[in-house]
Amino acid sequence: MSDIFLKLQSITDKNIVIQKDESVPRKYNYWTVLLGITMGLLSGATLAISDVFALLCVKIGYSPSQVLLVKSLMMMAITTPLLVYKKINILKLKRKDTILNIVKSISENGADLAFYYAMDGIGMGDASSIAAGTLPIFSPVFASIFIQEKFRNRDCIGIAINIAGIILISRPEFIFGSNTYSSFLGYVYALLAGIWLSVGTVCSRAMSDDLSLIVVVFYNGLCGTIITLILVYPTSSDRIYTLIYEYPITITYLVAMVALFVAYLYSVNRSLQLQSVSKTTILRNISIFVSFVADIIVYHKQVVILEIIGAVLVILSSIIAFVFTCFETKEGVSEETKLFPKPK
Template identity: 25%
Template sequence: MRTLSEVPDGDAGESRPVNRGAFYRVCLPACCKRSDTHRDEDEDDGEEDTGENTVQKEKQPSCPGLGLMYSLLASVFFSIAALLVKKMEGMHAIQISAIRCFFQMLFVLPAMIYYKTGFLGPRGMRIYLFLRGFLGSNAMILLYYAVLQMPLADATVIMFSNPVFTALLAWIFLKERCTIWDVVFTVFTLTGVILIARPPFLFGGELSGIEGDYSSHIKGTVAAFSGAVGAACTMVILRKIGKRVHYFLSVWYYAVLGLIECVVVLFILDEWTIPSCGWDRWTLMAIGVLGIAGQAFLTKALQIEKAGPVALMRTMDVVLAFVLQFLFLNRKPTWWSLGGALCVISSTSGVALRKWYNSTRQKS
């Protein structure tokens, strides 16, 4: 360790004596905040002073609320993408999903080459990456199908119930703790789904406020619910993978497997159509770009902010879905939809707050 009477001189790393009093006169304003014995762990970031540099760069404080802002932007991008899917006419949900996966591949490929992540991943992680890509892409396809079959807000609400199922699946497969609160939140979520689906054996034969006939409505409900479970499985797999695999590689599997699956199913169903010129093609490209932007901002939010506040901010997806549905689709929400949305938002917010509280208490 160097004493305060020596400072580095130029690139050669030589030291020259300086007047101790002069040194204190120059450095006192920058160093008088606290002594070295009272430094915080946050300031030194756990790095030892090896003596090679006596002047260290201070850690730049992050902007308060930046993570929440990123989460809000992700919600905006995802909501607009769902709205554009709803506006598409004469195109199957699987084809829309295929085009989004194609654009996602184009955007993530240069990043993978730059970071040298490879295209297969570690041997022990490939099965998990495959399951992540397969289940994640299926969740996206089911969401788009639900959006085309039922009101936008209803599909978004049901799909947004995935955090509750994530907690249950983590208890089953990852042996995470499950409390009575998880059971309560699950009951609230299922109640919200029932209020939105409104099965005839509970609500009678005539239903108001649904889009199209009831068969399409129930198909959309089943698709959105299945997509929520698929998204929950994806979250459990991502927890299992942890930080052992680069994020771009996970997105790569998602895009490649989704594209392959969509193309195969489209040729089997013979539903492949060429989008018309003009608005439809621009809309499809916008869906792909917005989906990638939403994923990027959500990932960035989780990197700099705790999961609890981010999950709470994601409830804006539901709010934005109701607003966009009213403004651009001229559909007013029914009281049943609002009641179901309230149940689902309450349960997902409860899950987020409980995890946030537990993590804060453990750190303290």
């Protein structure tokens, strides 16, 4: 796995050089756009499948803190030798990158914990719709305020369609109604998860372009380990080793969860290096569609027409983001061609 990770890092580092080298033909801009979109979609897919394995562990009896502790420890175990191999000293990073990594890691680990507790309180439908639905709203707002990233009015089209699709797939109780009782605290947890994820997304976007993504993954694991070590004992009724002994299949679940989550962290941060926060959050919300499919395959969920329409809308929002990104790239290339005409 470390070899794959290093190859990905090498390829993406080359793309950064290509993007910044004005002597390279403009057609490489389109490859950069394609890479950013691919990474955004990949991040949503890997996150959703990782969450499936995480939920399987929770259903067996693990607490959310235990699941996140294992995830964080494994991320540190994977990235530490890579940092040594690449000769990266995290103590010599730019102060800005260090602060952003710490804030990002605390926010995202807090969001993970809040999301799992939200699912326990109000169910997966409500938790997913609130957390994922608020992400493409708060992220562009925070990006506009804190890093002065431009937000185009036409981006609202994709955001609105994306949120509509998420609501139809999840069919949250607070909109469609239900006779079951839901905890108000669960809604608060889901909202906090969306807000904290938005903060982490903006932090990723604000980091230096030349910062190795191995550092980003390492900090996520480091801060996650510190947070969950504090919470794991007071929030867990059983110890990890006893559950593994009783249910050996959890080893497979945990390994798959960690591997996919590392892939998610890499791809989402790579996407944020290449395109705006609003587009990445829309593309990442393809995770709702993947979760919808996983519910059908893994949990044999019955499909209704509203969920099918919602899934189509989520895909449509990603297509719109793709079209707008290509259009903006074409505009940028045309403007640069006018400013720097080719010599006769």
